[in-house]
Amino acid sequence: MYNVIDKIELSQGVYRLEIDAPAVAAKVQPGQFIMLMVDEKGERIPVSLVGWDRGAGTIAIVVSRVGCTTSKLTGLEKGDALAHLAGPLGKPAEIGLFGNVACVVIGYGMASIIPVARALTEAGNQVYSIVGAATASDLFATEKLKAASCRLTVATSDGSRGEQGWVIEPLRRLLDEMEIKRVMIVGSLCMMKNVSEFTQGFGVKTMVSLNPIMVDGTGMCGACRCSVDGKTRFACVDGPEFDGHQVDWNLQMTRRCTYPALQDETASTYRCQYCGQW
Numbered sequence: 001m002y003n004v005i006d007k008i009e010l011s012q013g014v015y016r017l018e019i020d021a022p023a024v025a026a027k028v029q030p031g032q033f034i035m036l037m038v039d040e041k042g043e044r045i046p047v048s049l050v051g052w053d054r055g056a057g058t059i060a061i062v063v064s065r066v067g068c069t070t071s072k073l074t075g076l077e078k079g080d081a082l083a084h085l086a087g088p089l090g091k092p093a094e095i096g097l098f099g100n101v102a103c104v105v106i107g108y109g110m111a112s113i114i115p116v117a118r119a120l121t122e123a124g125n126q127v128y129s130i131v132g133a134a135t136a137s138d139l140f141a142t143e144k145l146k147a148a149s150c151r152l153t154v155a156t157s158d159g160s161r162g163e164q165g166w167v168i169e170p171l172r173r174l175l176d177e178m179e180i181k182r183v184m185i186v187g188s189l190c191m192m193k194n195v196s197e198f199t200q201g202f203g204v205k206t207m208v209s210l211n212p213i214m215v216d217g218t219g220m221c222g223a224c225r226c227s228v229d230g231k232t233r234f235a236c237v238d239g240p241e242f243d244g245h246q247v248d249w250n251l252q253m254t255r256r257c258t259y260p261a262l263q264d265e266t267a268s269t270y271r272c273q274y275c276g277q278w
Contacts, residue, residue, distance in 0.1 A: 167195065
């Protein structure tokens with residue numbers, strides 16, 4: 001049984017769950033994920049790991065309540081148990097001594113990038129994090145990310161926190177200010193595509209996390225098939241981290257946007273304005 005040890009609401013509809021999973025906690029590395037089932041008749045979903053305590057044998061995930069399964073998951077309380085949990089899965093993020101590193105994130109990336117930023121800092125890098133959100137109420141985990149970085153910049157669309165605008169402008173200033181050796185991006189496909197295309201003009205290596213396209217997490221369903229450097233890859237087993245300049249974004253977006261999701265007034269501003277997908 002994988003018991004919920006703790007549950008915290010980080011922002012409206014976004015929760016951090018701490019789960020008892022000693023076998024996973026003993027082996028997990030930054031950038032990896034788990035597959036879980038809330039109940040025996042539920043679906044299996046991939047979820048990024050945002051933290052762990054090897055001594056206590058616990059792992060942490062951050063989940064946004066957007067559908068049936070995530071509603072069930074965020075509805076669990078302390079003492080409740082998950083039906084199944086498997087992991088850690090995926091390849092760990094590449095951690096090395098690069099120099100100045102920029103971490104650019106929106107949405108769930110605010111939490112999932114923290115273990116990567118912390119590991120990069122511990123490896124001797126100078127980490128500069130940039131967080132984007134629609135409004136201040138959408139922000140979460142920024143203090144932990146700030147602690148893992150030497151500088152944190154926040155940009156909100158409405159200017160309610162930090163500077164007004166999107167992540168591109170603070171990233172542009174950072175690239176003009178100093179020699180950035182690597183950019184790490186975690187967010188929606190549209191965001192990762194646009195930021196990757198932007199950094200290509202600066203010639204800085206850019207890594208993206210293709211978690212949003214994963215489904216079964218083991219390479220069997222083929223939903224996360226992508227083209228990287230002209231070769232077919234699967235985000236769940238070959239990634240989820242890839243060189244953003246080698247991803248065929250046009251192909252990826254075509255596959256992603258074939259069946260548009262319905263938009264409504266409550267849809268997150270992180271959803272694509274054309275297809276409604278995150």
